[in-house]
Amino acid sequence: MPLELATVSPLFAEFPFEWNYIRSIVRVSLYVSLVAVALSTLFSLPIALLIGFKEFRGKTLLTSIINTGMGFPSVVVGLIVLFAVSGQGPLGSLDLVFTPEAMILSQFVLATPVITGVSLAAVSSVEQNVRDAAYAMGGTRFDVALVTIKEARYGIATALLAGFGRAISEVGSVLIVGGNIAGADGESYTRTLTTAIQLEARQGRFETAMILGAILVVLVLLVNAIVVRLGSGNGGYR
Amino acid sequence: MPIHRREMLAGIGGGATIGLAGCTSSSDGGDDDEPEISGETITLTTTTSTYDTGLIDELNAPFEDRYGVTVDTVSQGTGAALETGRSGDSDVVMVHARSLEDEFIEDGYGVNRRDVMFNDFVVVGTSDDPAGITGGNDVEAALTTIAEKGATFVSRGDDSGTHAKELELWDAAGVGEFGEWYREAGQGMSEVIMQVGQTGDYTLADRGSFLSMQSEIDLDIHVEGPIEGGPELLANPYGIVAVNPAVHDGVEYDLSMAYIGYLTGPEGREIIEEYTLEGEQLFFPEAISEEPNFQQYVPEDWAPSEADD
Missing domain, CATH: 3.40.190.10 (Periplasmic binding protein-like II)
Known part of the structure; x- marks a missing residue:
């Protein structure tokens, strides 16, 4: 093992942007953003359904608060999350600062208003009579929710994509809470595509920055394609 | 017959070792499983100038190999790097502004400051x-x-x-x-x-x-x-200082001191000395010296109080 490392490390020194570097950055980016979006979906979808189904005072206000949250500046979220996870913050004992998990937390905060807001719009647009029909056919509240989700699935897919897009393309907060850390061997720990691009650009290595940028765009396209494919593939929408 | 069994056990053992090796290397790029502290991590906050030149990576790789400790390097400005240390979010800080380092030590957040190098x-x-x-x-x-x-x-x-x-x-x-x-x-x-x-x-x-x-x-x-x-x-001198474990009991003080020792020792000196970019030496180590240099441990204007006899 030490021998192997000894022969490999000079290679990395000569080509700092080895395949390993890029691969680990892509892995960290995807891990953080996908987990954040998955958690956020589990959290946002029930809320969107609840708000969508219920009529209550202040619904319009709540909806506009969620919609405002969509444009919340990511650096501010980063700062708030940093204070929360920092040694003296309320979550300080979890030792999350400068970890991928802290980045997941900040991306969760960023993606949640987007996913909630867009799904809420989708759910609200499912016509009342569809819900009534499901209810009339003896469906439980859970069945009605499922029917609604099925009817609104394109809108919800759009919500997930928008949330994912917000998460993976964001620089400010992950830089603050993650610290843009890569190991001496070029293995990324909290360095994502966006923070790596920022770092490469600041060092004037625009070519590497461009390559990473291209990878980021391709990734987002790929995820979009997969989600759209899944959305149109199952269920046999007529 | 017994020989057979032994061979089989050896086979199983070997398999397990290979499996384990795969595990450790894939999970965290970890190290051999010999030292007890293996798998620990320290967080170093340092300046963009040491990080962007590539020196830090060059210094960290042998340290990580030898101690089985991962160094997470966060590059910030000197002020931010010290601030991160103040909140206990980093274990060791390497920066280049003596007045700010002195303040850090005087406020009790940093201990055991050493001169490392200069450019x-x-x-x-x-x-x-x-x-x-x-x-x-x-x-x-x-x-x-x-x-x-x-x-x-x-x-x-x-x-x-x-x-x-x-x-x-x-x-x-x-x-x-x-x-x-x-x-x-x-x-x-x-x-x-x-x-x-x-x-x-x-x-x-x-x-x-x-x-x-x-x-x-x-x-x-x-x-x-x-x-x-x-x-x-x-002149641009760089100093390294550990975060005081009395203020933040969560910091990895012993590992930070090992890191400081490594950086200010012969191995660190050699790496710093031999690190060149475009054929030019970037940093000049100054930690190892026969002449005593007490000033590096204390704030620049510090003098023993009258209680000294």
Whole structure:
């Protein structure tokens, strides 16, 4: 093992942007953003359904608060999350600062208003009579929710994509809470595509920055394609 | 028969070892499973100048191999790096602004400061030198000229070690009025150098950062630092200090001290000395010295109180 490392490390020194570097950055980016979006979906979808189904005072206000949250500046979220996870913050004992998990937390905060807001719009647009029909056919509240989700699935897919897009393309907060850390061997720990691009650009290595940028765009396209494919593939929408 | 069994056990053992090896290397790029502290992590906050030159990676790799400790390096400005240490979010801090380091120690957040290495600051600018400051290596006169001619000067403006030094230099040059020619970028060294390359005239840079970017931009050194015969005023010493475990009991104090020991020991010295970019040595180690240097452990103006007998 030490021998192997000894022969490999000079290679990395000569080509700092080895395949390993890029691969680990892509892995960290995807891990953080996908987990954040998955958690956020589990959290946002029930809320969107609840708000969508219920009529209550202040619904319009709540909806506009969620919609405002969509444009919340990511650096501010980063700062708030940093204070929360920092040694003296309320979550300080979890030792999350400068970890991928802290980045997941900040991306969760960023993606949640987007996913909630867009799904809420989708759910609200499912016509009342569809819900009534499901209810009339003896469906439980859970069945009605499922029917609604099925009817609104394109809108919800759009919500997930928008949330994912917000998460993976964001620089400010992950830089603050993650610290843009890569190991001496070029293995990324909290360095994502966006923070790596920022770092490469600041060092004037625009070519590497461009390559990473291209990878980021391709990734987002790929995820979009997969989600759209899944959305149109199952269920046999007529 | 027993031989058979033994072979089989050996086979199983070997398999398990291979499996384990696969596990550790895939999970965290970890190390051999021998040392007890293997798998631990320390967080180092340091300046963009040491990180962007690539020196930190060069220093960390052998340390990680030898101690089985991962060093998470976060590169920030000196002010931010110390602030992260103050909140206990990093274990060890390596920066280059003595006054800020002293404050850090005086406030009780840092212990066991050591001098690590030095390089120097240089005034860099576009090759056409609009204010005509080349020659003489008199940094105070050069800054006064820049101010008088109103040539664009891009400042880091980010509370970094370089920024602190720059303010000190303006002070020494007696320039107190900053007009439109003075721009605060609020960014890292490399970004500021890029900015000067594109839209500005001059900036103060540490030699390491400048050399590491020289091939990307068209800028020249107009005032040299002490390494090339310039004034001592432009010296740029780097210090390392551990975060005080009495203030933040969560910090990895022992591992930080191992790291400090490594950096200020013979191995660290060798790596720092041999680290070159474009054929030039960037940093000069100064930790190992036969002459005692008590000043490195205490704030610069510190003197023992009268209780001393």
